[in-house]
Amino acid sequence: MPIRILAGLAALVTAAAAHSAPPPQPKLIVAIAVDQFSSALFEQYRGRFTGGLKTLSSGVVNASGYQNHAATETCPGHSTILTGRNPAHTGIVANQWYDPDLGRQMYCVEDPAGPVPGRDTAPRGPANLKVPTLGEWMKAANPASRVFAVSGKDRAAIAMAGHNADGTFWWDEERGFNTYVPQGTTAAQRLAPVAGLNAALVKRWEIKAPVWTPSGQCRAGGTDTFGTMTITHTLPPAGNAGGWDEPANLKYFRASPGLDQVTLDAAQGLIDRFKLGRGAAPDLLAISLSASDYVGHRYGGGGPEMCDQLMHLDRMLGVFLAKLAASKVPVVVVLTADHGALDAVERVAKQGIPAQRLTADAFTEVGREVQAEFKLDYFPFAGDAQQITIAGFGERDAKLDARIAASAIERLRKRPEVAAVFSSAEVVAAEPKPGTPPDELTLVERMHESFYPARSGDIQVAYRPYLSGGAPAAPGDYVAGHGSPWNYDRRVPILFWWPGATGFEQPLAVATTDIAPTLAALVGVTPPAVDGRCLDLDGTSADSCAKR
Template sequence: MMLRKAAAALLLATCAMPAVARPGAAPAPQSAPATAPRLIVAIAVDQFSADLFSEYRRYYEGGLKRLTADGIVFPRGYQSHAATETCPGHSTILTGSRPSRTGIIANTWFDLKAGREDKAIYCAEDETQPGTSSGAYVASPVHLRVPTLGGRMKAANPATRVVSVAGKDRAAIMMGGPTADQTWWLSPKGYVSYKDVPTPPLIAKVNAVFAQRLAQPSPGFDLPPQCVAKDFPVDIGAGQTVGTGRFAREAGDFRIFRASPEQDALTLALAASVIETMGLGKQAQTDIISIGLSATDYVGHAFGTEGAESCIQIERLDQELGAFFALLDKDGIDYAVVLTADHGGHDLPERHRENAMPMEQRVDEALTPKALTVAVGAKTGLAGRKLIWGDGPMGDLYFDTALTPSQRAAVEAETLRTLRAHPQVQAVFTKAEIAASPSPSGPPESWSLLQEARASFDPERSGDLLLLLKPRITPIVDPTRGYVATHGSPWDTDRRVPILFWRKGLRPFEQPLGVETVDILPTLAALIGLPVPRGEIDGRCLDLIAGEGDSCAGR
C-alpha cells in the first residue's frame, strides 16, 4: 500500500465509523513458531492502567480484542518502581531494567550544581547545551544509562533497523535509545526528531497530512453505547466540568488534537508508513519498531479516567490498533507484538466522591516544596531562603546545597518532623535509608514501599528525601488550571499495567500472577535468539509457550 493510502486508512479511524470487525476463526495455533519473527512491534499506551484494561475488556472488537483473545495476557503487570511517571516507565519497557539501573528516576529531577539558573533536569534533554532550560531544551537520550532492545539487536547485527515513534519525545527516546535509526515524536509542527536531523520525504508527507487535518475543525466523536452511563458532568470548580466531552475542536487547536483519539491515529499512521517505506520485517534479520501512543495519558490528565472522554478514547484505541494490525497482515509481515503501559492512573477525586468514595482528597498545598520551604524556614531561623527543591507535593525533595552542615541537619530534621506529622503522608524516606536497602526481588505485588523506592533510586539523581502520599490522595492542588487527575504514586492504581504478547502461531493463555515490565526485553530477546547477560538487566524471561515447551529455554 502506498504511503498516503496507509496514512489515510488509519486517519479515517478517527472519524465516526463502525467498529473493526474481528476476523473469522483462525486455524488452531501450534505450540510455537519455528523461526524468529521478522519484526517486533512494541507498543506503549501511556496511562493505560490495568484497571482501564479490565474495565473495557468485554467491549474490545479491534486490535485489543486480538491481543486479549488470541494472545498471551498478563493482566497483572507492574511498573514495579515507586516513581510511576512517563519517563521512568518508558525506560523500563525495552531495557529490561528498573529506573535504578536506567538512571531515569522521574520525568524531572534537580541538579543544584547545574551550570545554569534552571536547576530542573528534564529526563530527555541535554542540559549541557547552551541557553537551554528544562522547558526549552534540546531533546536527547544522554541520560539513559543502559541499552534498549533495539540497541542490543543492532550491536549483534548492524543490519537491524530500529525505529521509534511516539506522541511524546520522552516516549520515543526512552524506547528507541541512542542508536535508533529513526526517532520521531509529535509537536505542533508535526513529527520532529533530534536537532539537525533532516526531515526525510516520508516524514514531510505525514506532516502534510497532519497539517491538513489540524487545519480542519473536528465535530468530535459519537458516544459508544458502553459510554452512556459515564456521560455526566463533574464539577471541578470555577464553573468548569469534565465528563461529557466528545473531543470537538476548532481548526488549528493542537491542544485538543493532542488530547484526543486523533493523536494516536496519526502516530499509528506514521508507524505504518515507516514500516512500509523502510520495508521493516522484510529482510533476513529481525527489525524493531516501538510506538508510543500518548493520547490516553493526555485524556486522563485533562478529563480523568472514568468519564465519557476516557471511554471514547479506549474504544477508538481499540479500533485504531485493529486497523494498524490489519495493514501489517495485508502486507504479509511475520511480526510479534507486545503492548503495555508506562504507568497507570487515578481518576479525579471529585468524581470518585460522587461514585461511592467519599474519602478521596486533593493534596494539601502545605506539602508543596514552596510551602514546605516557608514552614521549615520559619522553624529553623532560615526564612527567606529557598531551602527545599522539588517537582511537586510528592516524590524527590532536595535540600539547598549552600546550607552549612548544621543548617542542613536542622532543615532535614524539621522537614521530616513536618512531613511525618501530616495526615496525608504515608512515608518519608531519607536518601541514606533508600541507599542502604538492597535491590528488590520476588513478586512485585509483595514489595514494601521502601523496596519500590529502591527500584527508583539513583545515588546521583535522587533527592535527599522521598515523599510518598497516602493512597487516594491526588497530588494536584487545583484542578481548574489544566490537569484534573494524575499518577506517580507507589500504589497499584499507578503501578499495575497490562502486558500483552501476540504472534501468529502462539497458543493463547492468561497468567494472572504478577510480572514486571522489565521482563519484556528478555522475553522478546529469547523469541529472536538474542543473548542478554543476566547480570545486565533486572527482568526475567517469560515463557510464552502454553503447556509443554519453553520459549526461554537456555536463557
C-alpha cells in the same frame, strides 16, 4: 480405558499441538505503550473490545503487570519497557529532577547534543538514559537491525528508542512529527521519514480540520464538579468539535483519539518506507500512544471521554494489526503501559473510597518551618514534593544539611496527608531480595527501585493513597493524575501477541522489566544485566526462553 479412546485422546492432543502457534523468531518486534492504560481500565473495558485490543487479548495476557518503581510517571515508566531495568539503573527517576550543578530542574530527555528543528531552546536526546535498550542489544548483535520509535511525546519516544536509533519521532503541534538531530546529520535527513505524512496532514487539514467523531459505543451526559470546575460530559467533549488547525485549539488535539491515529499512521509509514521485517536482521518499532494520558488528565478515567477514547483506540489498533498480519512478516507485538492512574477524586469518592484533593502544600510549609528553625536566609528545599533535595548556596555545610534533613523528615512524618517519609540512606539500604514479586514490594523497596543517587532527592515522600494534587478551575486544567507509589498507579497490562498465537492467561504478577529480556530471547539476543526475567510465552511444554 479402552485403547481406542486413548488413541482418540492422543489424536486430539496431536491436533491441538499442530494448530497451536508458538511465538515465532520474529523479523519485526512491535512494542506498543499506551500511556496511562491501567490494568483497571483494561479489565473494565476488555469485554467491549472488538478490534485490536481484543486481538491482543487472544495472545498471552498478563493482566497483573507492574511497574516496580514508585515514581509512576511517563519518562520513568517508558524507560523500563525496553531496557529491562528499573529507574534506579536507567537513571530516569522522574519526568524531571533537580540538578544541583545547574541549580534547576532537569527534563528527563533534555540533551544539549540533540538540537530539535524549530525548538532552539529545547534540545532533546537520550543522554540522560544510562543503560542500553533492546534496540541497542539487537544492533550490537547484528548491525543490520533497524530501530525506530514514534510517539505523541518526546520523552516516550526517546526512552523506548534509546541511543543511536535510526529514527525517533514525536508529535509537535506546530510542526507535525519532529525529532532531534544528532551531530553529523541534518534536519532534512532526520525528518525525511515523516516529511510526507507531515505534508499530507497540512494539506488534509487545510480542507477540513480533524474532529473527534463519537464511536457511538459510549453514553455521554451528566455533569461533574472537579475542584471548582464543572464539566458537562458531551461527546465530543466541549472544545473538541473541530478547528484544531487554529492555534488556540491546538491543545485539544492531544486530548483526543486523533493523536493516536496520526501516531499509528506514522508507524505504518515507517514500516512501509523501510520495509521493516524484510531485511537481513530483525527490526524493532516502538510506538507510544499518548492520547489516553491526555484524556485521563483532562477528563478523568471514569467518564464517557475515556470510554470513547478507548473504543477508538481499539478500532485503530485493529486496523494496524490486520495490516501487520496481512504482510506475512514474522512479527511479535507487545502492548503495555508506562503507568496507571487514579480517576478524578470527586468521582472516586462517590464510589465509597476516601479520595480527596490535596490542598495542603507540605513542600512549602515544611520548608518555611525549617528555614525559620535554622534561621536560614534561603529556602532550604529544591526539587518537588515527593523528592526533596536540601538546597544551599556556596560552600555546603554537610552537618547543617543533615540537621535540616532530619528536622524536615520529622516534621513531614507528622503531617496527616503523608503516609511515609524516608531518608536517602534508608532508601538505598532497602534493596529488595532477588525474586521478590512486584506486587509484594514494600513501599520503601518501590522507592529503592526509583532511586538514582545523583538525581534523586535527599528525602523521599509518599502521600496517602487516593489523594490528588491540583485545583482544577478552568477548562483544560488537569482533573486527575498519577505519580504515586500505590498499585493503582503501578499496575498495567502486559500483552504479547503474534498471528496464530495460542493464548493463555497468566494471573500472577510480572513486571515491565520482564518485557525486554522476553523479546530478546525470541530474536536470539543475549541481554546485558537486567532487573527483569524472560517470560515463557509458549503455551505448550516448550520454552520460548530457551536459546534459539
